[in-house]
Amino acid sequence: MALFSAAAIGDVQKIQSLIDSEDKSEDSRGVDVNCSDASGKTPLHIASANGHLQTVKCLTNHGAKVNVIDANLQTSVHLCSKKGHLHVVELLVNEGADIKIGDKDGFTALHIASFEGHVDIVKYLVSKGAELERLANDYWTPLHLALNGGHLDLAEYLLTEGANINSCGEGGCTALHAASQTGNIDGVKYLTSQGAEQDKITEDGWTALSLASFRGHLDIVKFLVNEGVEVDKALRNGMTPLCLATEKGHLGIVEVLLNVGANIDDCNRDGLTALHIAASNGHVEIVHHLISKGAHLDKCDKTERTPLFCASQKGHIEIVEYIVNKGAGIEIGNKDGFTALHSASLKGHLDIVKYLVSKGSDLGRLANDYWTPLHLALDGGRLDIAEYLLTEGANINTCGKRGYTALHTASQTGNIDGVKYLTSQGAELDRSTDDGWTALSLASFGGHLDIVKVFVTEGVEVDKALKNGTSPLSLATERGHLGIVEVLLNVGSNIDSCNQVGGTALHNASFKGHLDIVKCLLRKGAQLDKCNNNDRTPLSYASQEGHLEVVEYIVNKGAGIEIGDKDGVTALHIASFKGHLDIVKYLVRKGAQLDICDNNYKTPLSYASQEGHLEVVEYIVNKGAGIEIGDKDGFTALHIASLKGHFDIVKYLVSKGADLWRHANDYWTPSRLAFNGGHLDIHDYLLNREATKIVKPFIGFKEEHYDYLRSTFGSEAFPGLMPQYSRTYDPYLTSPQDSSRSSRKSITEETMIISLDEYSIKVPISPDDVDRAKYITAEALTTIPPDLNLDKDEVIISVGLKLSPPGLQFKTPVEVTVSHSAIFTNPDKAEIVLYTRRTGKIFLLS
CATH class of the missing domain: 1.25.40.20 (Ankyrin repeat-containing domain)
Structure with a gap:
């Protein structure tokens, strides 16, 4: 433009x-x-x-x-x-x-001019009222920035104008910290002369001396120690100025600090001393100087590592030699029992391994987990070190952690050269670990085909199983290593061998969904319907895990789709339970029985309803599954879905005509189960659905009652039905004065149930509760008993019940299940109750 x-x-x-x-x-x-x-x-x-x-x-x-x-x-x-x-x-x-506007970093024009060293602009801005103590986003003031930029003249000017010499910037840094960090010796001297706090620490514990020591500013270190600062003041992580200088390799600063009395064996929070740090970082001269000044050779850190261990781990041969020659202990182990030789072997430092062995380090030394240097060399893939250790006399078959030999380690890590070498040197090929792993098992599990081929060529036992009975074939199958499966089968591995729970390779492949291996196993003759200890088939596992392609292939090869496990659960039950709709559809197309029951009389629909799989429920029902089939407890799909809180399934089943009043064996209805399960939305929904049922006219209704119902609720509905029970209502109590004499008695298997289906009445009676009567009969009352006196505002609106013979008496109250309803001309003042009224010595239940 x-x-x-x-x-x-x-x-x-x-x-x-x-x-x-x-x-x-x-x-x-x-x-x-x-x-x-x-x-x-x-x-x-x-x-x-x-x-x-x-x-x-x-x-x-x-x-x-x-x-x-x-x-x-x-x-x-x-x-x-x-x-x-x-x-x-x-x-x-x-x-x-x-001039007070800050940029995205919070820098004003004064901040920027101070950092850039433009004295004339700084003076002008200050004369115009620029803020000397204005903090940028990182809390830097113009004074910090002037010193960071190395502009001492500006810093002096700002201080004369009133800038605070000890103001804290980012992380608690003062101007002195900034000058020390950037190596501005003149700034350090000037600030010190102006009263800057020399030992002030940042949020992380840095002092001006720490920063100068870490950055290698020897002149500033000398100045500060001459000023008498604390030479051992550490960071929050425990690093002292000596440790910081050592870490960065600043020999001159190390010498200065030690000369003024710095503690040579001070540890950081990990227990590392300056000698640990120098040894680990390979600073040979500093190691020499520290030892000459009396540093502790074998001091251990918090993981019990010595300086020798650190040097061996990092591969610093010169330091290893120097420390050992100065008397360091070569057999000191860390918290895991690893010595310097273990560490060097694992990390692959052959020169250090040779030196330590030449100094007498123990080749067969067992760490806490029984690993030897040989194990660790192979674990780290260092065949050269393994060969050297063996030539020096290491035992090739020494057992380490959980019984692992060097061959086990090489096989597990896929070190083919190590396996070949160890095999050529006489390693025991079929040796088992504590858990029964052989070298072949480990290679099969890890997918190391080349190693498996070496072992089968060497003639190892191909079916030698773990302690849990799992063979190399099953291990390879589980992990999906087709090539290894083929090799093992070609050399005669038992295709149907079982583990301790009866699982075969085909079970494993089906469970994991390895279709290519499933095909291979079936081509080689694996049993399609072989059951494990729980009578589960490969089809059962494939259905459980949702592997449709495996299910299709196995079924097409002739697998039995109706085979149940020890609980009678079939593939369709399992697929429905897991919600695998595609597998459910396939099994149904292949003829699986929709209403097949397991040992608890649960159908696939029951399982899908229990787990909330709406799509499966819809599909099964649309295919003709019976929605009123009850399990051993009498629970239908609607009972189960209500109890479990699956509202969408409840609605669907109701829309398909599920019986809202269906009683389970213990008389629970779906709405009661929903309430018991805390699903009040389902409970209310079911009650509202129950209220829409057309209720049979009741005894005692008058024409004005029906007029009221029709005008209030419409011609197709009567008022809402009350739930049969609530948590606060005890149907056994006849009146308050009877409560002390009444008690609930559980109904035994001998209980008789008298049923009047026309009126939806059920009466469970235990023979033990009847004083006398060989036969008990029940009839619905067609008229109001003359001895039942009603108040003016009362009317009988449900069915009365009369039990015979006359004068029949019960030791305890009788529980009656009865559909009931009520209407009132003034509903706001009405109370609906279900009650019994005692008339003489006979219970009349109204």
Whole structure:
């Protein structure tokens, strides 16, 4: 854009020309001097950054806004302060520029000028009221930034103007920290002379001495120790200035610190001393110096590692030799029992291994988990070290952790060269670990085909199983290693061998969904319907895990789809339980019985309803599954879904005509089960559905009652039916005065149930509760008993029940299940109850 180009080169005439030409245009809206580019910069930003004073004047004279911010939240004043254009800064400030605006980092123009070292601009901004103690986003003040930029003159000026010498910036850093970190010796000296706190620590515990020691600023370290600072003041992680200098390899600083009394054996929070750190980092000269000053050779860290261990682990042969020659113990083990030789063997440092062996290190030393250096060399894939250790006399068959030999280790890690070498040296090929793993088992499980081929060629036992009965074939099958499966079968592995739970390779492959292996096993003659100890077939497992392709293949090969396990559970039960709709559909298409029951009389629909698989429920029901089949407890699919809280399934089953009043063996209805399970939404839904049932006219209704029902609830509905029981209502109690004499008696298997189906009445009676009667009969009352006196506001609205013979008496109250309802001319003042009324010595249940 022409205006930006002119601003960049300071072409005032071009800018004026652009403005003048637009002013003369009849339809012009004028040049927008405040337009911005993609980065949010205006022509004024560009001219200010380039120091074109006259251009800036021209733009501001024509309305350029001085406080517009770009994408970095910087104004024109930020840009010219950074570049050192004092006159432009002055002009902009006189035009109203706000010098207190911070950019995206919180830097004001004073911060930027201080960092860049523009003394004249800093002085001008301060004279105009710039904030000396203004904190940027990282808490840096202009003083910090001046020292970070190495501008001591500026720092001195800011301090004379009142800047706080001990103000904390990012992480608690003061100006002295900043000067020490950047190596500004003059700044350190000046700040110290002005009273800066020399031992002040940052949030992480850094002091000025720590920073200088870590950064390698020897002159600052010397100055600070001469000032008497604390030489052992540590970071929060326990690192002292000596440890920090040691870590970075600053020998001169190490010498200075030790000369002024730094504690040579101070530990960080991991227990590492300066000697550990120097040994681990390979700083030979510092190791020499520390030992010459009396550093503890065998001091252990928190994991019981010595400096020798650290040097051996990191491969620093010179340090290992020096420390050992100075008397370090070569057999000291860490918390895992690993010695320096173990560590060097694992990490593959052959030169250190040879040196330690030459110094008498124990080749057969067992770590806490019984690993030897030989095991660790092979675990790390270092055949060269393994060969060396064997030539030096290491026992090839020594058992390590859980009975593992070197061959087990090489086989497990896939080290084919190690396996071949160990085999050639006489390693026991069929040796088992504590859990029964052989080298072949480990290679089969790990998928190391080349190693498996070596072993079968060597004639190992291909069916030698783990202690749990799992053979190499089953292990390879479980992990999906087809090539190994083929090799093992080709050399005669028993295809139907079982583990301790009766599982075969085909069970494993089906469970894991390895279709290619399933095909291979069946081609080789594996038994399709072989059952494990729980009578489960491969089809059962494939259905459980949702492997449709495996299910299809096995079924097409003739697998029995109706075979049940020890609980009578079939593949369709399992697929329904797990919600595998695709497998359910396939099994049904192949003729699986929809209503097949397991040993508990549960159907596939029961399982799908129990687990909340709506799509499976819909499919099975649409295919003709019976929705009223009850299990051993009399629970239908609706009972189960209500109890489990699967609202969507409840709604679906109700829409398909499921019986809302169906009683389970213990008389539970779906709505009661929903309430008992805490699913009040389902409970309310079912009650509302129950209320829509047309109720048989009751004894005692008058025409005005029906008129009320029709006008209030419509011609197709009667008022809502009350639930048979509630948590607070005891149907056994006849009146308050009877409560002390009444008690609930559980119904035994001998209980008789008298049923009047026409009126939905059930009466369970235990023979033990009847005083006398050989036969008991029941009949519905067709008239109101004359001895039953009703109050003015009462009416009999349910069916009465009469038991014979006359004068029949019960030792305890009788439980009656009866559908009931009520209406009232003034429902707001009504109370609906289910009650019994005692008339003489006979219970009449109304």
